[in-house]
Amino acid sequence: MECKLQLVVGSPASCMELELYGPDDKFYSKLDQEDALLGSYPVDDGCRIHEEMHQALEVGVSLGGSQRSREDRHTAQRVHEQGPSSALRFQCPGAINDVDANSVRSFLKRNKLGRYSEEERAQQEAESSQRLTEEAQAGAIPVGSRCEVQAPGQPPRRGTVMYVGLTDFKPGYWIGVRYDEPLGKNDGSVNGKRYFECQAKYGAFVKPSVVTVGDFPEEDYGLDEM
Template sequence: MKAAAEAGAGPGLLLGTGSVSLVVSSSLNAFRTHKRYSTGLTVAEFKGTTPHRDLLFLTGTGGPPLPVTGDIPVPPSPESLRSFLRQRRWGRYDTEGTQRRADEQQQRWAQEAALAAALPLGARCQVRLPGQPSKLATIMYVGQTDFKPGYWVGVRYDEPLGKHDGSVGGRRYFECQPKYGAFVKPQSVTPGDFPEEDNGLEDEL
């Protein structure tokens, strides 16, 4: 069960000092009711006025639903909701979390760059992807691409187990037959002395 209170344009406009009109809806049915509340209500008091008190979300004119917990005043308007999020550093106002995630991404790219630098073009390799058997291939491209950020390794498989012919999104990165080419992350590639697979054709005359 979920009850949601929406504050915004239309019925969600502030009606006057000390009061706000909210749209109260439930996930159990499609009906909505417009109710007027005092802006001095605490969350505990506000929950007591709703038919479903186990879960409560507050949504504004933008952004995801905000779970409301604790004994705090209900934000009466979109501007108050922004202040509410800013004070608690939630969502886009979590600058420390955003910077931390950006630093972690840069660290992953640095690790990928180091792995990619150890993969020479033309070298034989083994490709291991989660949930798939290992495949033998030749390294045809190493570097960044237009289709996704980070570092990628273009390989030409010994068998038609790939996805393309070395061209992705209209840009050609290397040459190979259709269905023999693929791009994988550097950590999935192990260079080494891997002879090309023998399909037994030499045994037939």
Template sequence: MELELYGADEKFCCKLDQEDALLGSYPVDNGCRIHVIDHSGARLGEYEDVSKVEKYRISQEAYDQRQDSVRSFLKRSKLGRYNEEEQAQREAETTQRLREEQEQASAIPVGSRCEVRVPGQPPRRGTVMYVGLTDFKPGHWIGVRYDEPLGKNDGSVNGKHYFECPAKYGAFVKPSVVTVGDFPEEDYGLDEM
């Protein structure tokens, strides 16, 4: 590694090549900069390919035999996925939540006007364009075409089209934040200008 000192006018002053010298022993003023030249090979990507590094490997069977592992501790303590009661309760909660979502989604007809109230965001109005399951996340989703460009997409996610709308006008929200009713487009009086 080499260190070079440049003045405030970006002109080369000197090399900082004395290992035991303090920075104050060089002609350093306000606005000076120290330029570092790295010859170690790190910039060439020499240390970026971790496939060349030898790693410790252990088979699943050998790891299961060990008594001093995290997995054996979790099994002994019946924690996480090794607690069958908790897993069954979690599955029941997930099933109940999906059932409630499905009931809420079935009450939202496609083509109806709606207002979306996501916590922490202002209410937005639009038209329901899609109701159902999606490929991008589990559960039931409502595809909404907003009246203003307040959305995140154009009715498609990860290349799959669920409905058509202009860019930034579409969004997918959970049924619990959608209220269907008589929500006409808001007129902010901007047409009169």
């Protein structure tokens, strides 16, 4: 029953506690049997099901510009109007009726409910595909190869591949390059961990997609003629 209510109210079934009340608001019983059907309880015309949520929904609930009480945010009444065979009509306190739509969407998104579970799955599949592509690109770049790095918005830089693999400073595969000139950002180490050896400002870590390996000899800048 809790799982069906979750689709309607958006709160997790694990947070719900259901109680059955008669037409005169007299408490009948707790609906705490997970496998029991609604008809197995003493349900009659005019009964209502009261749901209490034990964990905060973390939605911004306001009425008249002020925050409502914790009890209002966490409690909703569900009224059974016509009998046990009819559909439930859901009534909520004033604060719940005024829940901002964006807050509800944020709650559903954080808890991966409704369509957001599909979006999360699509995002995970895209990230997995990107990791596989990046891993294949890195596998085609041997350590010790001459290379040229063409990062977006920067001129080509030549150097030698010194490291290929995962790192501690950022997720994904990275290529450690020792440039021919002091055009890098480090000496082959990041955050105190060394990945390869080179002089200061000669080392850099770049993504495999911007690295091309091949016959890239050191460029002659004419320094020997000076």
